[in-house]
Structure formats: C-alpha cells, structure tokens
C-alpha cells in the first residue's frame with residue numbers, strides 16, 4: 001500500500017511542513033471521573049486486513065460508512081458513558097477501541113500515560129494512568145513517511161461525551177474500516193488519545209496523551225509525520241470547522257481545505273489550538289483540527305448521542321478520506 005506513489009506524495013507532503021506565527025486559543029477543558037462501563041461487542045466483524053494489496057483501489061470519500069461512526073457514539077456515550085482519563089470506564093473504552101482496531105487487522109499498541117490529579121472542569125480528579133491506543137498498518141516503519149489521524153477518547157467527569165468526543169472516535173473507527181483494505185497516499189496511523197481534557201487551567205494541564213505520544217518520537221519519526229488530523233467534536237452542525245494551530249500561511253491547513261473541496265464538504269476555516277493537533281505542531285509537525293462547533297450540551301450530562309448528527313459525522317469522515325486519498 002505504501003510502496004506506491006510515495007515519491008510524488010512525499011514531495012507534496014514536504015510542502016505541508018510549515019507553520020505560521022502565533023495566535024491565541026483557549027485550551028479545552030479538563031477530564032475527571034465517570035461511571036462504570038459495560039463492554040459491548042463491536043457492531044461488525046470486518047474482514048479487512050490493514051494491508052491493502054498493490055491492486056487495491058484507492059480509497060474514496062464515498063467509502064465512509066457513517067453508521068459505523070454513529071454506532072460507536074451510541075456505545076461510548078450511551079453505554080459506557082463518562083470516561084475521564086484515569087477511570088475504569090476509560091479503560092473499558094480503550095479495551096473496546098483496541099478490539100475494534102485489531103478486528104480490522106491493524107497492529108495495536110497501547111501506550112501508558114501518567115496523568116496528574118487536578119481539577120477537571122470543576123470536578124476533582126486523582127492522579128493515575130491513562131493510555132493511548134495506537135493502530136498501525138502491519139510492518140509500518142515509523143521512520144518512513146506516514147499520516148496520522150487521532151481523536152481523544154476521554155471525557156470530562158460529568159459528561160457522557162457523545163459529541164466530545166465519541167463523535168471523533170466514531171469517525172476514526174469508520175475511517176479505520178474504510179482504509180483497511182484500500183490504498184491511501186501514505187500509510188496511516190490511527191490513534192485514540194487518552195487524557196486530552198484539562199486537569200488544570202494552563203496549556204500544560206491538558207493533552208497529556210498526545211504530548212506523551214509526541215515525546216516518544218525520535219527525530220526520524222518526527223520528520224516522517226507528514227500530516228496529523230485531530231478529530232474533536234465533529235458531529236454537530238452542518239459545516240466542518242477546519243482549525244489551523246498558528247495564524248499565517250499554513251500548507252497543512254490549505255491541504256485539508258483542498259481535500260474538503262474535492263469531497264464536496266462545506267468547511268469553516270478557523271484558528272484552534274484546543275486539541276491534540278497542537279502537541280504535534282509544538283513538536284514541529286503539521287497538525288490540523290477538524291471540529292469544534294459550539295453546542296449547548298458541552299461538558300455536561302446532556303452530551304448524549306441524540307446531540308450528534310450522523311450526517312455531520314459523514315461530512316467529517318468524507319473529508320478525512322479525501323485527505324488520505326491524495
């Protein structure tokens with residue numbers, strides 16, 4: 001899958017690695033505890049391999065099955081419920097996502113993440129361990145050019161987190177299924193991040209999972225990441241916010257906007273540092289956020305599956321596939 005048109009793409013992707021100047025953005029809120037969770041089985045039993053044959057056709061936006069994303073929203077928010085980063089419910093959610101990735105044929109790795117105690121959106125939370133769930137195509141060389149798509153799996157303690165961020169994880173899983181046996185322009189690594197939500201007021205008090213992931217990279221792996229998309233609150237509204245982390249010219253941002261045009265997905269360009277892409281940008285890699293439309297149930301017990309619109313999950317997922325395709 002990767003040996004193909006990598007050269008052409010690599011040249012293009014190099015152009016991605018830029019950045020602008022500084023700007024402001026509020027960090028996203030913290031995470032805390034939550035209810036215990038049930039552990040439902042994956043809705044489908046895919047037969048994909050995450051190892052497309054050379055003759056596999058290129059992925060297309062229409063390959064996105066939004067029902068897969070919506071089913072994940074119902075499971076994570078409707079059955080597991082609140083899942084702050086160090087809670088047993090978070091562990092159950094991570095187990096479930098890991099099984100989904102494995103069933104699609106990916107190599108799955110779980111990276112432990114130490115998280116401090118603090119105040120998560122008004123709720124005291126203890127220090128503990130969270131984790132990232134990382135799915136790679138079989139045999140991926142992390143020092144070879146690749147793309148990354150991520151979504152945080154944790155919630156604040158008081159919210160079941162349908163929109164924030166079962167929506168992002170749902171699209172991540174739908175993308176994982178769509179590309180498992182189809183060609184993409186570069187190999188794709190998929191990550192469910194732990195502990196994105198804040199445990200304090202500063203920029204150092206959130207994004208623990210993505211920060212730990214980036215910190216684990218050597219220089220070659222940093223150079224190999226040709227683009228990162230963070231899917232964070234992607235199931236509300238009818239236009240997809242596309243956020244660049246720094247103001248000024250940003251080739252990575254432009255590439256995502258171009259993919260949206262190819263996919264016919266309406267977008268709203270904006271500036272955003274409030275998600276895991278920010279840690280990649282701080283690490284010198286190209287990162288962009290999809291999502292962030294305001295909604296009334298934000299970080300509340302009302303953030304339930306009914307808040308999420310499957311049509312918006314579909315828009316977001318089609319945009320991601322267009323970005324991965326070329």
Ligand SMILES: [Zn+2]
Nearest residue numbers: 028164165232
């Ligand atoms: Zn979020």
